[in-house]
Amino acid sequence: MLLRRRARAAARARVAGERTADWADGRLPVYESGGLLRKAFPDHWSFLLGEIALYSFAVLMLTGVWLTLFFHPSMTEVVYDGSYRPLDGIRMSEAYRSTLDISFEVRGGLLIRQLHHWAALVFLAAIGIHLLRVFFTGAFRRPREVNWTIGVTLFLLALAEGFAGYSLPDDLLSGTGLRIAQGIMLSIPVAGTYISMFVFGGEYPGHEVIPRLYSLHILLVPGLLLALVTFHLILVFYLKHTQWAGRGRTNANAVGKPMFPQFMASSGGLFLMVFGVLTLLAGIAQVNPIWVYGPYRTDVVSTGSQPDWYVGFLEGSLRLVPPWETSVAGHTVMWNVLLPAVVLPLALFAVLYAYPFAERWFTGDDREHHLCDRPRDRPVRTGLGVAAICFYSVLLAAGGNDIIAHTFKASLNTLTWVFRIALLVLPPLAFLVTRHLCLALQEADRERLNEGEETGEIRQTIAGGYVESHEPIDAEQQYVLRAYGYERDSSDGELER
Numbered sequence: 192m193l194l195r196r197r198a199r200a201a202a203r204a205r206v207a208g209e210r211t212a213d214w215a216d217g218r219l220p221v222y223e224s225g226g227l228l229r230k231a232f233p234d235h236w237s238f239l240l241g242e243i244a245l246y247s248f249a250v251l252m253l254t255g256v257w258l259t260l261f262f263h264p265s266m267t268e269v270v271y272d273g274s275y276r277p278l279d280g281i282r283m284s285e286a287y288r289s290t291l292d293i294s295f296e297v298r299g300g301l302l303i304r305q306l307h308h309w310a311a312l313v314f315l316a317a318i319g320i321h322l323l324r325v326f327f328t329g330a331f332r333r334p335r336e337v338n339w340t341i342g343v344t345l346f347l348l349a350l351a352e353g354f355a356g357y358s359l360p361d362d363l364l365s366g367t368g369l370r371i372a373q374g375i376m377l378s379i380p381v382a383g384t385y386i387s388m389f390v391f392g393g394e395y396p397g398h399e400v401i402p403r404l405y406s407l408h409i410l411l412v413p414g415l416l417l418a419l420v421t422f423h424l425i426l427v428f429y430l431k432h433t434q435w436a437g438r439g440r441t442n443a444n445a446v447g448k449p450m451f452p453q454f455m456a457s458s459g460g461l462f463l464m465v466f467g468v469l470t471l472l473a474g475i476a477q478v479n480p481i482w483v484y485g486p487y488r489t490d491v492v493s494t495g496s497q498p499d500w501y502v503g504f505l506e507g508s509l510r511l512v513p514p515w516e517t518s519v520a521g522h523t524v525m526w527n528v529l530l531p532a533v534v535l536p537l538a539l540f541a542v543l544y545a546y547p548f549a550e551r552w553f554t555g556d557d558r559e560h561h562l563c564d565r566p567r568d569r570p571v572r573t574g575l576g577v578a579a580i581c582f583y584s585v586l587l588a589a590g591g592n593d594i595i596a597h598t599f600k601a602s603l604n605t606l607t608w609v610f611r612i613a614l615l616v617l618p619p620l621a622f623l624v625t626r627h628l629c630l631a632l633q634e635a636d637r638e639r640l641n642e643g644e645e646t647g648e649i650r651q652t653i654a655g656g657y658v659e660s661h662e663p664i665d666a667e668q669q670y671v672l673r674a675y676g677y678e679r680d681s682s683d684g685e686l687e688r
Contacts, residue, residue: 231447232454233434237324242458244317246465247310248420254307255409261297263289264359264405266398275482283361283486286401290360290481306473311353313469315501318346322543326576329564330433331547333557338426343543345419348412350501355408357499360479361401366487367496369400371509378528380519396489433563436674438667442561495594500587507589508535511611567636568675570629577625578618585614639664640672 232238265285271278273288274295293300322342325331331339354372358365373395377383392399431445440446448454472478498506508531515526550572551557566573588595589610596603643661651657663669 230428230431230450231445232450233432233445233447235435237328238432239461240317240321240324242461243465244314244321245420246462247314247317247469248416249462250310250466250469251307251314252413252417254303254310255413257303258293258307259409261289261293261300262286262359262405264402266361266396266401278482278485281486284401286359286361287481287486290362294482302470302473305476305478306469307356308478309469309472309476311356312478312499312501313465315346315349315353318342318349319501322346323576323580326546327564327566327573328433329560329569329572332560333551334430334559335426335433336547338423338430339547340544341419341423341426343540345416345423347540348416348419352408352412352416353499353501355404355412357479358404359401359408360481361487362481363484363487363491364479364481364496366396366489367492368498368502369396369487370489370492371506375528375532378525379533380522380524380529396487431561433561435563436671438670440562440674442559445561495597497591497594503590504583504586505532505536505590507586507592507610508532510592511586511589511607511614562674565675567629567632570626570633573629574622574626578622581621582614582618585610585617589614636672636677640669640677 263285267285268282269285269288271281271283271288271291273279273291275291278291290304293304295301325339325342354368358369373387373391376387376390379386387395390400390403391397392403432447434440434445434447437446448457497503509528512527512531515530517524517526564572566576589607592606592610593603595601596606643663646660646662648660649657650660664672
């Protein structure tokens, strides 16, 4: 009797489910999405970098919506009388006052503020590392050039979004950054003064910049980011993931775990881990303590001020260029600001946008690629990437040359010259070393495929000599090496690629 009741209940549930699915399919593409739910996702840790960026962005959106409920984007001057006594009676903007209130008056406000800031830092870092993964593995090649362009644009927008959010509290540190930004605008010949007047709503600092940055930070730039992220994911689904070479993996298929339920379960777990780690950082690692810096004043500059890491390279470039100026037709061209803060970023992003098309033109390779390259198999590309990382690292370190000089009791002028020389010498040196290292690794792979793995055992030959014994590498490794073009030449025993 109990079994019959259970069977009847199951039958009724099945019929109800079918009717619900039929009703929904009449209005939504329910049945057509079955293939989408079985889409294969490659199971490799390097593909998680993009997901970390996505989930950091989700945390940013959630915490950002909460913060908008309490933040007042106004530069109207008020007198502070809140709970943080060291600033009692100090004149400040409403933006700074509301940020202090979020930190000290609103329950859980400081945790959410720091969670938002840490999520922004991780978001930009994840995008940057994800772009590096795509670059070094060649995942930007046909047919994914558009997705590479979207990724670079996302990184550019994330930089602008981070700087806008960083400037909103109107504290002394962010105000110093805005002052530097205004100096960069003024360095643009002819149009610089007009750009500055437009951005700040009059003479610096004006009363409009914080409300304008707020509108950009919560509406325009997030909307663009959300639209581009959506388009990026649609293209990932449409073009399918790249994958590492292996048995059964070719340019014509995608091997991995299905989207439902395996990928969704693991991806959901990753989201919870990202959220948890960011919350832990927000709770134990202080970031951007604006109450220590104080409110912004145009006649004060904070000592040892350092921007967030993602604009640190601009700070370093400004510190390394000598004070070059030229007067042309009554206009002073400030090369020491224009070159490092305007020309250099434009050139860097122009190179990023153009690289997939430039590599295709130089190599003549117009085929579709769905298998990831090993960096060692593309020594020139890998060398260029390492040189670019080295160039960026020198600029980032130079952005803190005063802190480094003070910490290690070194001469600031000497340290600046060291960074200038390193900026010119280290990138080409890194390119040469990386390229030769890639060629050496290729040769090592040829030897492994030809001679096998070294066992560490030494045996004596009949002639009295000594040789090290080898054993063949396993079939999977042989398959991977052959998939990347390593083959044995049976005529003379040599390997060719």
